[in-house]
Amino acid sequence: MAPLPDFEALRKTDWTPFDAPSLVGKSLRFVSGDPQGKRFRLRYFRDGKNDLVALAWFGEETEGPPGHAHGGSMAAVLDEVLGLAAWAAGHPIVVGNLNIHFRKLLPLESVAQVDTEVVSVKGRKVLVRGRLTDGKEGLYAEADCLCIRIL
């Protein structure tokens, strides 16, 4: 079993911890529901621009290609984080469309960073863009997430 990821060491100085899942209650069990488990462990923050950012550890149970995360596991993380980015910006939504480009294999038991940006709001439609990276130059995936306001 790998050691617990050191989220504090990876946290940037202008990030503030933010309990994004609490915006929608206790329902987000698939990704955020087992923070000590072998699948995903996530921590949420607001960055210096007040956008939502997450650190996401991909455990051994997210395996797809040998030693690397399944694309569906990356999609699950992007679905939750980008959806919550809209909630964190004040838009109660569900995700209507999630379009992902997978750019690079993501090694198991590593921590990835998800940066988000709300790029437009048109009526009930909120477009959120996200990047899943190694926190430096390495881009694992990028996504456009069309969220639809429900309340």
Ligand SMILES: CCCCCCCCCCCCCC(=O)SCCNC(=O)CCNC(=O)[C@H](O)C(C)(C)COP(=O)(O)OP(=O)(O)OC[C@H]1O[C@@H](n2cnc3c(N)ncnc32)[C@H](O)[C@@H]1OP(=O)(O)O
């Ligand atoms: C308190 C409540 C708690 C709730 C907790 C939620 C937690 C979520 C947390 C988030 C993290 C977890 C994330 C998750 O896991 S969220 C879970 C995954 N998402 C779902 O399961 C969503 C299922 N789908 C739906 O519920 C409905 O289809 C929605 C609500 C999305 C729309 O059905 P509705 O009948 O209401 O709307 P409408 O058809 O009148 O369309 C309205 C406008 O939107 C446009 N459009 C719609 N769909 C699409 C599409 N696919 N592509 C492109 N465009 C689309 C449409 O053209 C129209 O545009 P315009 O003609 O006005 O220009």
